[in-house]
Amino acid sequence: MAEATAQTNKNTSKDEGADNREVVLNSRQKAAIVIISLGADRASQIYKYLSEQDIEDLTFEVARLGKTSNAQVEAALDEFYKLCLTHKMMTDGGLDYARNVLEKAFGDSTARSLLEKVSKTLQSRPFNFFMKGDPKALLSLLQHERSQVISLIMSYMEPEQAAGILEQLPDEKRIPVLEGMANMDRVSPEAIAIVEEEMKRKFSAIITSDDNMSLGGIDYVADVMNHVDRSNERKIFDELGKVNPDLAQDIRDKMFVFENILDMDDRSVQRFVRDCDSKDVVYALKTASQEMQQIFFNNMSKRMAETVRADLEITTNVRLKDVEEAQQRIVNLIRNLEERGEVIIKKGSDEDDIIV
Secondary structure (H helix, E strand, O other), X not given: OXXXXXXXXXXXXXXXXHXXXXXXXXXXXXXXXXXXXXXXXXXXXXXXOOOHHHHHHHHHHHHHOOOOOHHHHHHHHHHHHHHHHHHHHHHHHOHHHHHHXXXXXXXXXXXHHHHHXXXXXXXXXXXXXXXXXXXXXXXXXXXXXXXXXXXXXXXXXXXXXXXXXXXXXXXXXXHHHHHHHHHOOEEOHHHHHHHHHHHHOOOOOOOOOOOOEEOOOHHHHHHHHHOXXXXXXXXXXXXXXXXXXHHHXXXXXXXXXXXXXXXXXXXXXXXXXXXXXXXXXXXXXXXXXXXXXXXXXXXXXXXXXXHHHHHHHHOOOOOHHHHHHXXXXXXXXXXXXXXXXXXXXXXXXXXXXXXX
Protein backbone atom coordinates (compact mmCIF):
# COMPACT_ATOMS: atom_id res chain seq x y z
CA MET A 1 0.00 0.00 0.00
CA ALA A 2 2.82 2.36 0.97
CA GLU A 3 4.63 1.51 -2.26
CA ALA A 4 1.50 2.15 -4.34
CA THR A 5 0.92 5.50 -2.61
CA ALA A 6 4.53 6.49 -3.18
CA GLN A 7 4.30 5.56 -6.87
CA THR A 8 1.05 7.56 -7.22
CA ASN A 9 2.65 10.59 -5.60
CA LYS A 10 5.65 10.23 -7.88
CA ASN A 11 3.45 10.09 -10.99
CA THR A 12 1.36 13.03 -9.78
CA SER A 13 4.51 15.03 -9.16
CA LYS A 14 5.72 14.17 -12.66
CA ASP A 15 2.41 15.25 -14.21
CA GLU A 16 2.41 18.54 -12.29
CA GLY A 17 5.96 19.18 -13.44
CA ALA A 18 4.90 18.60 -17.02
CA ASP A 19 1.96 21.00 -16.59
CA ASN A 20 4.24 23.70 -15.17
CA ARG A 21 6.54 23.62 -18.18
CA GLU A 22 5.86 26.53 -20.56
CA VAL A 23 4.69 25.66 -24.04
CA VAL A 24 7.11 26.94 -26.66
CA LEU A 25 5.29 29.46 -28.87
CA ASN A 26 5.89 29.77 -32.58
CA SER A 27 6.38 33.10 -34.36
CA ARG A 28 2.70 33.42 -35.32
CA GLN A 29 1.56 32.86 -31.74
CA LYS A 30 4.04 35.47 -30.54
CA ALA A 31 2.72 37.91 -33.14
CA ALA A 32 -0.81 37.24 -31.90
CA ILE A 33 0.26 38.03 -28.33
CA VAL A 34 1.77 41.34 -29.46
CA ILE A 35 -1.39 42.28 -31.37
CA ILE A 36 -3.61 41.48 -28.39
CA SER A 37 -1.33 43.40 -26.02
CA LEU A 38 -1.38 46.49 -28.24
CA GLY A 39 -5.16 46.76 -28.12
CA ALA A 40 -7.65 47.17 -30.95
CA ASP A 41 -6.82 50.76 -31.91
CA ARG A 42 -3.07 50.32 -32.23
CA ALA A 43 -3.45 46.86 -33.77
CA SER A 44 -5.66 48.29 -36.51
CA GLN A 45 -2.84 50.66 -37.46
CA ILE A 46 -0.50 47.71 -37.95
CA TYR A 47 -3.08 45.80 -39.99
CA LYS A 48 -2.97 48.56 -42.63
CA TYR A 49 0.54 47.44 -43.59
CA LEU A 50 -0.16 43.73 -43.82
CA SER A 51 -1.24 41.72 -46.83
CA GLU A 52 -4.66 40.07 -46.84
CA GLN A 53 -3.10 36.66 -46.25
CA ASP A 54 -1.06 37.95 -43.29
CA ILE A 55 -4.17 39.52 -41.78
CA GLU A 56 -6.09 36.28 -42.21
CA ASP A 57 -3.30 34.20 -40.65
CA LEU A 58 -2.80 36.62 -37.76
CA THR A 59 -6.52 36.89 -37.02
CA PHE A 60 -6.74 33.08 -36.98
CA GLU A 61 -3.90 32.89 -34.45
CA VAL A 62 -5.50 35.58 -32.27
CA ALA A 63 -8.79 33.67 -32.27
CA ARG A 64 -7.23 30.34 -31.31
CA LEU A 65 -4.56 31.60 -28.90
CA GLY A 66 -6.46 30.79 -25.71
CA LYS A 67 -4.87 31.29 -22.29
CA THR A 68 -1.26 32.42 -22.01
CA SER A 69 0.91 32.87 -18.95
CA ASN A 70 2.42 36.15 -17.86
CA ALA A 71 5.85 34.74 -18.63
CA GLN A 72 4.86 33.94 -22.23
CA VAL A 73 3.40 37.41 -22.76
CA GLU A 74 6.45 39.13 -21.27
CA ALA A 75 8.81 36.99 -23.36
CA ALA A 76 6.92 37.74 -26.60
CA LEU A 77 6.79 41.48 -25.92
CA ASP A 78 10.44 41.53 -24.92
CA GLU A 79 11.42 39.83 -28.17
CA PHE A 80 9.20 42.21 -30.17
CA TYR A 81 10.79 45.24 -28.48
CA LYS A 82 14.31 43.97 -29.15
CA LEU A 83 13.49 43.30 -32.81
CA CYS A 84 12.05 46.81 -33.22
CA LEU A 85 15.10 48.28 -31.53
CA THR A 86 17.42 46.27 -33.76
CA HIS A 87 15.52 47.28 -36.91
CA LYS A 88 15.78 50.98 -36.02
CA MET A 89 19.49 50.78 -35.21
CA MET A 90 20.25 48.94 -38.45
CA THR A 91 18.28 51.36 -40.62
CA ASP A 92 19.53 54.48 -38.82
CA GLY A 93 23.08 53.55 -37.96
CA GLY A 94 24.00 50.51 -40.05
CA LEU A 95 24.95 46.92 -39.30
CA ASP A 96 28.22 47.61 -37.46
CA TYR A 97 26.63 50.21 -35.21
CA ALA A 98 23.71 47.92 -34.39
CA ARG A 99 26.00 44.98 -33.65
CA ASN A 100 28.16 47.05 -31.31
CA VAL A 101 25.20 48.41 -29.32
CA LEU A 102 23.34 45.08 -29.16
CA GLU A 103 26.40 43.14 -28.02
CA LYS A 104 26.94 45.57 -25.16
CA ALA A 105 23.26 45.51 -24.21
CA PHE A 106 22.30 41.86 -24.63
CA GLY A 107 25.49 39.85 -25.19
CA ASP A 108 27.02 38.27 -28.30
CA SER A 109 24.56 35.39 -28.71
CA THR A 110 21.36 37.46 -28.42
CA ALA A 111 22.80 40.21 -30.63
CA ARG A 112 23.71 37.72 -33.35
CA SER A 113 20.23 36.17 -33.27
CA LEU A 114 18.50 39.56 -33.47
CA LEU A 115 20.70 40.75 -36.32
CA GLU A 116 20.04 37.59 -38.33
CA LYS A 117 16.26 37.91 -37.96
CA VAL A 118 16.14 41.62 -38.81
CA SER A 119 18.61 41.26 -41.69
CA LYS A 120 16.27 38.79 -43.39
CA THR A 121 13.36 41.23 -42.98
CA LEU A 122 15.30 44.17 -44.39
CA GLN A 123 16.63 42.18 -47.31
CA SER A 124 13.12 41.13 -48.32
CA ARG A 125 11.82 44.70 -48.55
CA PRO A 126 11.78 46.08 -52.10
CA PHE A 127 13.96 49.12 -52.81
CA ASN A 128 15.61 48.83 -49.41
CA PHE A 129 18.79 50.34 -50.89
CA PHE A 130 16.98 53.70 -51.00
CA MET A 131 16.11 53.76 -47.32
CA LYS A 132 19.27 55.38 -45.95
CA GLY A 133 19.94 57.69 -48.86
CA ASP A 134 20.09 61.46 -48.47
CA PRO A 135 17.06 63.07 -50.18
CA LYS A 136 19.23 65.29 -52.35
CA ALA A 137 21.40 62.37 -53.44
CA LEU A 138 18.35 60.25 -54.20
CA LEU A 139 16.80 63.14 -56.10
CA SER A 140 19.68 63.21 -58.54
CA LEU A 141 19.02 59.53 -59.26
CA LEU A 142 15.23 59.67 -59.40
CA GLN A 143 14.40 62.97 -61.06
CA HIS A 144 15.00 61.60 -64.56
CA GLU A 145 12.88 58.49 -64.01
CA ARG A 146 9.29 58.16 -65.16
CA SER A 147 6.67 59.49 -62.75
CA GLN A 148 5.22 55.99 -62.31
CA VAL A 149 8.61 54.64 -61.25
CA ILE A 150 9.18 57.46 -58.78
CA SER A 151 5.70 56.90 -57.31
CA LEU A 152 6.35 53.21 -56.80
CA ILE A 153 9.74 53.71 -55.15
CA MET A 154 8.54 56.56 -52.94
CA SER A 155 5.65 54.41 -51.73
CA TYR A 156 8.19 52.16 -50.01
CA MET A 157 9.90 55.09 -48.25
CA GLU A 158 9.17 56.46 -44.81
CA PRO A 159 6.91 59.55 -45.04
CA GLU A 160 9.69 61.92 -43.92
CA GLN A 161 12.04 60.65 -46.62
CA ALA A 162 9.34 60.72 -49.29
CA ALA A 163 8.48 64.31 -48.29
CA GLY A 164 12.12 65.33 -48.78
CA ILE A 165 12.07 63.91 -52.31
CA LEU A 166 8.67 65.40 -53.14
CA GLU A 167 9.77 68.89 -52.12
CA GLN A 168 12.66 68.80 -54.57
CA LEU A 169 11.04 67.18 -57.59
CA PRO A 170 10.61 69.33 -60.71
CA ASP A 171 7.21 71.01 -60.90
CA GLU A 172 6.15 69.02 -63.93
CA LYS A 173 6.70 65.71 -62.09
CA ARG A 174 5.57 66.61 -58.61
CA ILE A 175 1.82 66.36 -59.21
CA PRO A 176 1.92 63.21 -61.41
CA VAL A 177 4.05 61.51 -58.73
CA LEU A 178 1.66 62.58 -55.99
CA GLU A 179 -1.31 61.31 -58.00
CA GLY A 180 0.52 58.06 -58.70
CA MET A 181 1.12 57.40 -54.99
CA ALA A 182 -2.43 58.33 -54.06
CA ASN A 183 -3.97 56.06 -56.67
CA MET A 184 -1.63 53.14 -56.00
CA ASP A 185 -3.16 50.17 -54.22
CA ARG A 186 -1.76 46.67 -54.63
CA VAL A 187 1.22 46.07 -56.88
CA SER A 188 2.03 42.62 -58.21
CA PRO A 189 5.47 41.07 -57.72
CA GLU A 190 5.84 41.04 -61.52
CA ALA A 191 5.43 44.80 -61.75
CA ILE A 192 7.90 45.38 -58.93
CA ALA A 193 10.37 43.01 -60.56
CA ILE A 194 10.15 44.96 -63.83
CA VAL A 195 10.93 48.23 -62.08
CA GLU A 196 13.75 46.65 -60.10
CA GLU A 197 15.22 45.18 -63.25
CA GLU A 198 15.19 48.61 -64.82
CA MET A 199 16.91 50.09 -61.76
CA LYS A 200 19.47 47.29 -61.55
CA ARG A 201 21.73 49.02 -64.02
CA LYS A 202 21.98 51.97 -61.63
CA PHE A 203 21.98 50.25 -58.27
CA SER A 204 23.74 47.13 -57.11
CA ALA A 205 20.81 45.37 -55.48
CA ILE A 206 17.75 43.56 -56.73
CA ILE A 207 15.02 42.91 -54.18
CA THR A 208 12.20 40.48 -54.77
CA SER A 209 8.73 40.26 -53.30
CA ASP A 210 6.62 37.15 -52.84
CA ASP A 211 3.29 38.76 -52.06
CA ASN A 212 1.29 41.64 -53.42
CA MET A 213 2.15 44.69 -51.36
CA SER A 214 -0.34 47.29 -50.20
CA LEU A 215 1.23 50.59 -51.22
CA GLY A 216 0.48 54.28 -51.41
CA GLY A 217 -3.08 55.43 -51.06
CA ILE A 218 -4.66 58.65 -49.78
CA ASP A 219 -3.63 58.00 -46.17
CA TYR A 220 0.00 57.55 -47.17
CA VAL A 221 0.08 60.71 -49.31
CA ALA A 222 -1.56 62.68 -46.49
CA ASP A 223 1.18 61.45 -44.16
CA VAL A 224 3.81 62.54 -46.69
CA MET A 225 2.19 65.96 -47.07
CA ASN A 226 2.10 66.36 -43.29
CA HIS A 227 5.91 66.34 -43.42
CA VAL A 228 6.24 68.81 -46.31
CA ASP A 229 7.02 72.40 -45.30
CA ARG A 230 4.19 74.93 -45.42
CA SER A 231 5.44 76.80 -48.47
CA ASN A 232 5.72 73.70 -50.63
CA GLU A 233 2.50 72.31 -49.19
CA ARG A 234 0.57 75.37 -50.36
CA LYS A 235 2.23 75.29 -53.78
CA ILE A 236 1.55 71.59 -54.26
CA PHE A 237 -2.11 71.91 -53.35
CA ASP A 238 -2.51 74.93 -55.61
CA GLU A 239 -1.09 72.92 -58.52
CA LEU A 240 -2.96 69.73 -57.67
CA GLY A 241 -6.21 71.67 -57.23
CA LYS A 242 -6.01 72.81 -60.84
CA VAL A 243 -5.53 69.36 -62.36
CA ASN A 244 -7.31 67.12 -59.85
CA PRO A 245 -9.38 69.08 -57.29
CA ASP A 246 -11.16 65.98 -55.98
CA LEU A 247 -7.87 64.30 -55.11
CA ALA A 248 -6.56 67.50 -53.53
CA GLN A 249 -9.63 67.62 -51.28
CA ASP A 250 -9.37 63.91 -50.43
CA ILE A 251 -5.77 64.40 -49.30
CA ARG A 252 -6.60 67.54 -47.31
CA ASP A 253 -9.40 65.64 -45.58
CA LYS A 254 -6.85 63.16 -44.25
CA MET A 255 -4.37 65.81 -43.13
CA PHE A 256 -4.14 68.16 -40.21
CA VAL A 257 -2.90 71.65 -41.10
CA PHE A 258 -2.73 74.92 -39.18
CA GLU A 259 -6.14 76.04 -40.46
CA ASN A 260 -7.74 72.92 -38.93
CA ILE A 261 -7.25 74.45 -35.49
CA LEU A 262 -10.54 76.22 -36.23
CA ASP A 263 -12.28 72.81 -35.95
CA MET A 264 -10.70 71.81 -32.62
CA ASP A 265 -12.62 71.83 -29.35
CA ASP A 266 -11.67 74.40 -26.70
CA ARG A 267 -10.19 71.82 -24.33
CA SER A 268 -7.79 70.55 -27.01
CA VAL A 269 -6.78 74.10 -27.97
CA GLN A 270 -6.11 74.92 -24.32
CA ARG A 271 -3.95 71.80 -24.05
CA PHE A 272 -1.62 72.52 -26.96
CA VAL A 273 -1.44 76.29 -26.27
CA ARG A 274 0.08 75.50 -22.87
CA ASP A 275 3.06 73.89 -24.60
CA CYS A 276 3.46 76.50 -27.34
CA ASP A 277 6.40 78.89 -27.43
CA SER A 278 4.86 82.38 -27.14
CA LYS A 279 7.11 83.62 -29.95
CA ASP A 280 5.76 80.89 -32.23
CA VAL A 281 2.20 81.94 -31.37
CA VAL A 282 2.98 85.57 -32.23
CA TYR A 283 4.56 84.68 -35.56
CA ALA A 284 1.88 82.12 -36.42
CA LEU A 285 -0.91 84.64 -35.85
CA LYS A 286 0.64 87.41 -37.95
CA THR A 287 -1.18 86.23 -41.08
CA ALA A 288 -4.03 84.41 -39.32
CA SER A 289 -7.67 85.40 -39.64
CA GLN A 290 -9.49 87.24 -36.86
CA GLU A 291 -11.38 84.03 -36.13
CA MET A 292 -8.14 82.09 -35.70
CA GLN A 293 -6.65 84.76 -33.46
CA GLN A 294 -9.76 84.78 -31.31
CA ILE A 295 -9.62 81.00 -30.83
CA PHE A 296 -6.07 81.35 -29.49
CA PHE A 297 -6.91 84.30 -27.23
CA ASN A 298 -10.03 82.60 -25.86
CA ASN A 299 -8.07 79.51 -24.85
CA MET A 300 -4.93 80.93 -23.29
CA SER A 301 -4.38 82.51 -19.90
CA LYS A 302 -5.20 86.19 -19.50
CA ARG A 303 -1.55 87.00 -18.93
CA MET A 304 -0.40 85.12 -22.03
CA ALA A 305 -3.15 86.73 -24.13
CA GLU A 306 -2.04 90.20 -23.06
CA THR A 307 1.58 89.39 -23.86
CA VAL A 308 0.77 87.96 -27.30
CA ARG A 309 -1.48 90.92 -28.20
CA ALA A 310 1.27 93.36 -27.24
CA ASP A 311 3.93 91.43 -29.15
CA LEU A 312 1.70 91.26 -32.23
CA GLU A 313 1.51 95.03 -32.32
CA ILE A 314 5.25 95.63 -32.05
CA THR A 315 6.43 92.69 -34.18
CA THR A 316 6.86 93.97 -37.74
CA ASN A 317 8.75 93.07 -40.92
CA VAL A 318 8.26 89.36 -40.35
CA ARG A 319 9.20 87.09 -43.23
CA LEU A 320 6.47 84.80 -44.58
CA LYS A 321 8.91 81.90 -44.20
CA ASP A 322 9.21 82.59 -40.46
CA VAL A 323 5.41 82.68 -40.12
CA GLU A 324 5.04 79.37 -41.95
CA GLU A 325 7.76 77.72 -39.89
CA ALA A 326 6.11 78.86 -36.65
CA GLN A 327 2.75 77.51 -37.83
CA GLN A 328 4.42 74.21 -38.75
CA ARG A 329 6.00 73.88 -35.30
CA ILE A 330 2.59 74.37 -33.70
CA VAL A 331 1.05 71.80 -36.06
CA ASN A 332 3.82 69.29 -35.21
CA LEU A 333 3.17 69.88 -31.51
CA ILE A 334 -0.55 69.19 -32.00
CA ARG A 335 0.17 66.01 -33.97
CA ASN A 336 2.46 64.74 -31.21
CA LEU A 337 -0.16 65.46 -28.57
CA GLU A 338 -2.78 63.65 -30.65
CA GLU A 339 -0.57 60.57 -30.89
CA ARG A 340 -0.41 60.56 -27.09
CA GLY A 341 -4.19 60.95 -26.87
CA GLU A 342 -4.01 64.38 -25.21
CA VAL A 343 -5.90 66.35 -27.88
CA ILE A 344 -8.61 65.56 -30.41
CA ILE A 345 -8.35 66.73 -34.00
CA LYS A 346 -10.97 66.39 -36.67
CA LYS A 347 -9.93 65.46 -40.19
CA GLY A 348 -12.17 65.78 -43.21
CA SER A 349 -15.47 63.95 -42.86
CA ASP A 350 -14.55 62.35 -39.54
CA GLU A 351 -17.84 62.10 -37.68
CA ASP A 352 -16.86 59.91 -34.73
CA ASP A 353 -18.90 60.69 -31.66
CA ILE A 354 -16.93 62.34 -28.87
CA ILE A 355 -17.97 61.60 -25.29
CA VAL A 356 -16.98 64.41 -22.95
